[in-house]
Amino acid sequence: MKKLNSLLLVLGSLVATPSFADDSQALQDKLATLKSFKAQFSQNVTDSQGQAVMQGEGTIALKQPMMIRWQQTNPDDTLFVSNGDKTYYFDSFAEQVTIMDTHSLIDSTPFVLLTSKDAAQWEKYSVQATDSGFSVTPNKGVESQVEQLDITFAGNEQGLAKLVVTDNSGQLSSFSFSDAQVNTALDTSTFEFTPPEGVEIDDQSNGE
Numbered sequence: 001m002k003k004l005n006s007l008l009l010v011l012g013s014l015v016a017t018p019s020f021a022d023d024s025q026a027l028q029d030k031l032a033t034l035k036s037f038k039a040q041f042s043q044n045v046t047d048s049q050g051q052a053v054m055q056g057e058g059t060i061a062l063k064q065p066m067m068i069r070w071q072q073t074n075p076d077d078t079l080f081v082s083n084g085d086k087t088y089y090f091d092s093f094a095e096q097v098t099i100m101d102t103h104s105l106i107d108s109t110p111f112v113l114l115t116s117k118d119a120a121q122w123e124k125y126s127v128q129a130t131d132s133g134f135s136v137t138p139n140k141g142v143e144s145q146v147e148q149l150d151i152t153f154a155g156n157e158q159g160l161a162k163l164v165v166t167d168n169s170g171q172l173s174s175f176s177f178s179d180a181q182v183n184t185a186l187d188t189s190t191f192e193f194t195p196p197e198g199v200e201i202d203d204q205s206n207g208e
Contacts, residue, residue, distance in 0.1 A: 024127040027134045030153065031114060036186045037062040037159045039177040043072075048170025060177070064115045066102055067191040081193045086205055088193040097195040099203045158182055 043056035058072035066084035079090040082102045089098040113121055124142045128135045133152040138144040147166045154161035159182040165173045195201055 023129040023134065024122065024125075026129065027127050027136075027151070028117070028122065032117070033183075034062070034114075034159055035064055035183045037180065037182055038184065038186060039159070039180040041175045041177050044174045046172050046174075053171065061186055061190055062115050063186045063188075063191065065117065066115050067188070068115065069191055079193070081191055083188070083191045083193075088195070090193065090195070090199075094200075095198070096200045096202065099201065099205045101205045154180065 038061045039059070041058055041060055043054070043058070044052070045054040045056075047053050054075065056072055056076075057074045058070070060071075061067075061069040066082060068080065068082045068087075070080040072078045077092045079088070079092075081088050081090075082105075085102055087100045087102045087105060089100070090096075113125070116122075124139055126137050126139055128137075130150065133150065136149040136151065137147065145168050147168055149166075150162075150164040151160070152162040152164075153159070154177075159180045160177050162177065163175045165175075167173075
């Protein structure tokens with residue numbers, strides 16, 4: 001479960017305060033052009049003192065609406081996949097699958113909003129344009145362990161270039177993307193998951 005909580009932090013942080021409303025709409029408009037995205041990622045995690053904690057790598061695939069596949073291959077083999085309705089987190093080492101309702105994850109993992117057009121969910125977060133992209137923070141009253149998500153887009157319409165997540169402890173997780181495929185056809189089967197036989201299943205989706 002500790003691994004899952006850490007991943008939810010990573011997949012965390014994306015408006016509606018009057019001063020930043022235009023920036024929020026600008027980000028939503030830019031994301032609306034990203035119908036699908038697939039890439040390799042490299043990960044670097046540092047603590048609040050800037051000391052290296054972990055390095056990792058894996059693959060990511062996004063497709064509108066609300067479909068995500070996040071496969072970490074190093075240092076651990078874990079899979080986070082959402083078909084837009086239910087989300088599955090598979091830890092192959094622990095032989096455990098956790099099942100969650102995707103929409104309920106937005107509060108704690110607003111990274112899901114990268115593929116959402118739900119205005120009510122976007123209103124929970126504030127967006128500010130930066131020199132390199134956009135900075136997203138949860139509004140007061142929104143329970144999130146993520147303090148900030150910084151999004152950098154690649155040039156020439158090449159999708160996402162980098163995501164940087166800062167959590168409440170000051171830990172910083174930076175993800176850089178390479179070999180990107182933007183707006184290519186991604187089969188919906190990419191975002192489906194059937195738990196392997198014999199694994200422990202923790203169903204938190206309440207049957208929804």
